Amino acid sequence: LSACSSGGAPSTSSTAGSGGGGAGDNSGYTFAMVTHETPGDTFWDKIKAGAQQAAKNNGITLKYSNDPDPGKQATLIQNAVDSKVDGIATTLATPDALAGAVKSANDAGIPVVAFNSGIDQYQQVGAKMYFGSDENLAGTTAGKRIASAGGKKALCVIQASGSVALEARCAGVKAGLPATENIQVNGADDPSVVSALQAKLAQDSSIDYIVTLGAPIALDALKAMDAAGSKAKLVTFDLNVDAAQAIKDKKIEFSIDQQPYVQGYLAIQSLYLNKKNGNDIGGGKAVLTGPSFVDSSNIDQILPFAKNNTR
Amino acid sequence: MSQTTKTPPSAPAEASNRVTLGWSNRLLARPEVGALVAAIVIFIFFLIVAPAFRSPASFFTVLYQSSTIGIVAVAVGMLMIGGEFDLSAGVIVTTAGLVNAMFCYQLGINLIVGAVLSLVFSLVIGFLNGYLVVRTGIPSFLITLGTFFVLQGANLGVTKLVTGSVSTPNINQMQGYSTLDAIFASSFKIGTVTVEITVLWWFLFVALSAWILQRTRIGNWIYAVGGNADSARAVGVPVKAVKIGLFMTVSFLGWFVGMHTLYKFDTLQAGNGIGNEFLYIIAAVVGGTLLTGGFGNAIGVAIGAFIFGMTSLCIVYAGWDPNWFRAFLGVMLLLAVMVNLYVKRLSTARKVG
């Protein structure tokens, strides 16, 4: 029942204004965090949890907003500039599209840091620092590990069509294991994910590895493999409690974790340090939070943290 | 008085002009026949191009996929015959599951109690949708778009508030799980193929809906309300009650599929279900239901759901490039609608005698 313990008002409100008052150093800063989250993915819960913790520690008011549409994400950054926040942390899934908005923040003297995506372009776009993993690298590493484990053919499951970040992951897997095929599923509808994967497994019996790009989809894939009587092995990106448990139960081979909690935490913390002391974390280079592998060898240490929503 | 009556002189002469339509014309005029022909055409097409589809197991996977869309589509079809839309039908599925899971998990209550509570909650939402529509006269498209947004937000907001994350905890260790799992999410084997219980439920609901629409007084009222609400009201049909009832039917079957999803997957993402409202509408319309109301039937809607389920999976069975998935789906949709139309034209264009 640990899930309940982390529930309750303080950790949910994006404006930590009231909650943050008591804790730590009350800096009075207001930072905006703008992401390309499609609402409803547990991955972003962890990013937010990390950001909130950093905000709480330093008495920061955090304004979180998100939109998967690059144009609207740019407007949200503009929005933060209009609100005269003290700093902006943003994801750069579509760096070109956001460059203008980041520039207008810089023009207004607001520091911007990037996290989660945009490792190659963050400097060019005008962000001071970067915290995250390299999606492509993560994918490639996973592909190579599958290949070295004897995998012949992998199926990469994309749960939201047209997403740049997800496509990059699958492209990475393909780089590591050339015999990789993509499939698109509707991640918002579990039964349809199951039947689509079931159909795919029936159609191509040579698939021996399935790569899912999010923890909830991994669990659907397990159901599909079960129903199709497939012997394929499962690999996933990201973690949640159930996926961690499945790794422990050896139903999932391994997970490529990029530690979203750390990404959120560092993005806010670095803005704070930069504002307060002019610190530059990473010294001009990207700070990598992943990829790190979670498998049966280290799951026992990680499982409690996953349950805590911090890993 | 009655003695003075005489048969109007020319009536018998007119009778000679009377026609009885041949069975083939009658058949073709039914709303579902076009969809059936389209379904058969698509079915044969995929049997040819997708070898992996040629197995009973695949057929039952398609049926399962169709049933999860088809169950709610039954109700959405009836609602559309009654002249209204429900855009909240997709999220209500998730809402129903979330209410059940979180309520029971947080308070440690038997899941069956939670399922009943969730049912009541869903029916209340359906009632509210219907009540607002009939009370204000605002088009249901807008009212239910409002509830769609509200529920979507509330699903996320409340789940986050209660569980601290955007998905529910796993409920498969809780009391009452096995009973509900058996009802909503079990499956059994016939020979080598696995049949999901939702397929049976789907058939049941379709049969029930077909019977209600064709053979009962309320069915008559549903057609009338959708065909011309003013005229229906003028002859004493309780228009408002019928519409509210239809909205509640949608939320009932939404709840049903919500239960299925919860007990099949044991956990739910709060953001799920969005977009499915259109699949229900597509199923209904491909199945011959008029968007403007007053025409359609249950079998047609079921065939519509089947066409959708078959197309979306058979694209995978055929191994086509997934990037083009949507494009194939679109072409199939247009095709199904056109075949449907063509068949309907045939039925009226043929001469009698």
Place this chain on the structure above:
Amino acid sequence: MSQTTKTPPSAPAEASNRVTLGWSNRLLARPEVGALVAAIVIFIFFLIVAPAFRSPASFFTVLYQSSTIGIVAVAVGMLMIGGEFDLSAGVIVTTAGLVNAMFCYQLGINLIVGAVLSLVFSLVIGFLNGYLVVRTGIPSFLITLGTFFVLQGANLGVTKLVTGSVSTPNINQMQGYSTLDAIFASSFKIGTVTVEITVLWWFLFVALSAWILQRTRIGNWIYAVGGNADSARAVGVPVKAVKIGLFMTVSFLGWFVGMHTLYKFDTLQAGNGIGNEFLYIIAAVVGGTLLTGGFGNAIGVAIGAFIFGMTSLCIVYAGWDPNWFRAFLGVMLLLAVMVNLYVKRLSTARKVG
């Protein structure tokens, strides 16, 4: 003959029963007034709860956001007055941009050529939508749902095929960029605030549409076609041409916004634009356009877009929990529609003299 005519005897007596509605009643009966009242209420509300909204800069950000929805909504509103829907309006924006970007990038051609080509391409799609609708009589909801799927799939499939990724290469170094950027995506300063040029374009298109609808023959036809296509046809209105024209207008303005998006962001994601079709419809309907056609106007649609833009950004300005974002949006939508309705009721319920 004319000498034999005499004025029918009782006509003068009837004239005494004639009423001229007061200006306030006339005003209230206009479609956009309800939306205007709703907009003012929401505006004041957010001025109170969202301090960050109280600056000219914020206001212009809201205007910009409204304009990107509002430009296409102008056309969608006209189409809806004409009795049809276009669900492909959201993706066509992306299609237009993709065609321009990829065509020019792959072949190294001047962007202006590509923009023109993309315009032609968009108009062809609009024409096809319209042609299929008037030719087959299938509801536009279905036809454009089909094109929606097809375009969505093709956007992804073709982009993937051409560029190997799901977004286009950056085009800001190509020939013709600066001209097009100036037309579609420039901005200028008035004092401290930045005004995006789309805001001006938006105003222009709204004015144009208002003028067409109210003051020209074609405007009259649009209302007639949407209000009762059969009657309109019977008095000689070219129903099919009007409808096809409306679909092409939608794709023209879709192309326009597509150009804006491309030249503002210099690159485009193939999956963009999905879901926006509903925002356009919401804007139109909140602005007083009847879903069933035949009623509405351009100013109303503009106000509808403004309400949507304002609400969606002001929730952020107010710093509300983004998990609840959709719920707030839903409540605002319902509120706007209800205020709209209430105002319309007022206008007919008042007694004259």
Place this chain on the structure above:
Amino acid sequence: MTDTLAEHADPELSSGEPLIEMKDVGKTYGAIRALKGINLTVRAGEVTCVLGDNGAGKSTLIKIMAGLHPHNEGTMKVDGKEVSFSSPRESLDHGIATVYQDLAVVSLMEVWRNFFLGSELTSGKGPFATLRIADMKRIADEELRKMGVVVKDINQPIGTLSGGQRQCVAIARAVYFGARVLILDEPTAALGVKQSGVVLKYTAAARDAGLGVVFITHNPHHAYLVGNHFVILKLGQAVLDKKRADVGLDELTRQMAGGDELTELSHELQK
């Protein structure tokens, strides 16, 4: 045909008893005043004819009795009890059946379904009771034949019938279901001479079976053939209200501002 009426008429009606009484009834549609200060009594065994120019408020008057729009001034009593119908169902439940001028039928539904709509025959109780489809088809067909209307197929959607045929279905339905009061709004407007005759006979038969009948028409000749009581509306107010004994066909036609004119006209047109 008249056996239908005799069978369905409420046997407790006694000729002359007031069924509907309106006192000072008025109605506005938003800013438009359609009726004002109407006093009218519908009695069992009598035909009350309402005449008047276009837009005089005749349809509005009967829509109030039928429960389609509530009145907003004055009082209306049915069987001596004051009522304000909030739905046509209530009116129907009082045995009042109506043929509307502009709200006849649901086009997409079959002829027989339209005939029985709202008063379906079922083999059980409650909304989910099974329909007696065969009976309903038979009865609908019979009743239409009695009016001299033979539709080609009782299963065809009513929207494919001609305007007059649709009107006949609406009339046959009202006659079949009207137990106490029958309201007819310009029933003969779309009908040929023959069918008009049939409708007039029905009207007389309904009167003789003891029903109260409200008959709206533009044709004073038709009205005078069956009416016991005549009301002329003008701009929403009653300008004439007389029993048959007190008014002649001539006066009626003159009051309708047409009698003299028509004769004059005929001279004029014949040159």
Place this chain on the structure above:
Amino acid sequence: MTDTLAEHADPELSSGEPLIEMKDVGKTYGAIRALKGINLTVRAGEVTCVLGDNGAGKSTLIKIMAGLHPHNEGTMKVDGKEVSFSSPRESLDHGIATVYQDLAVVSLMEVWRNFFLGSELTSGKGPFATLRIADMKRIADEELRKMGVVVKDINQPIGTLSGGQRQCVAIARAVYFGARVLILDEPTAALGVKQSGVVLKYTAAARDAGLGVVFITHNPHHAYLVGNHFVILKLGQAVLDKKRADVGLDELTRQMAGGDELTELSHELQK
């Protein structure tokens, strides 16, 4: 009123010239045969009356002339040239204006917009030409007043008018725009005696201005007041086709199967 006609009538019409000639025209709606083997000539300066029972095919006949449905058997000539109208626009362009029985108006649009719909007055050419709104309002109001119809506000949506008032707008419009042929489908059905008189006068005036008129009615008396030529349809076929000189009112009424009956009926009803 008639000055309108005189002003708008095509000056080149010469009385007696055939404007529309139908030869063996037939029409089926899917499986339903509505018309068969119709021969009919509409001549300038003549009123052709079409009579017939409900469902006889009268509306179908005029819908063919008006270009609403194409015929599927036989030939139709307009001004001597064979045509098969694919849209009402073509028919209108030949100077043929029609009042439909069931397709009158666009309810949500203002009265004056309805009046001019499809033939708007503009101050330029092409679809984007500006409307002359003030003129249109004035003319619509004038034309309606000439018919004795005074609507409360020319800007009100036509859906709020009474049935008869809407019919008057449709008639006034056809009269205003009909340059060569005027087709009226039961124009007087919803009208009071007075307004019916006005419509009959218009009909006669149109005839005298040299137009060809097709007049559909159920009322042989009305028909006989203005008609030069009478056609009776029965079950889609012409059963009588005579000039005024060859047929009397009595025969017409008898043929409509109502004349004798109505007299008989009146005896019967008077008891």
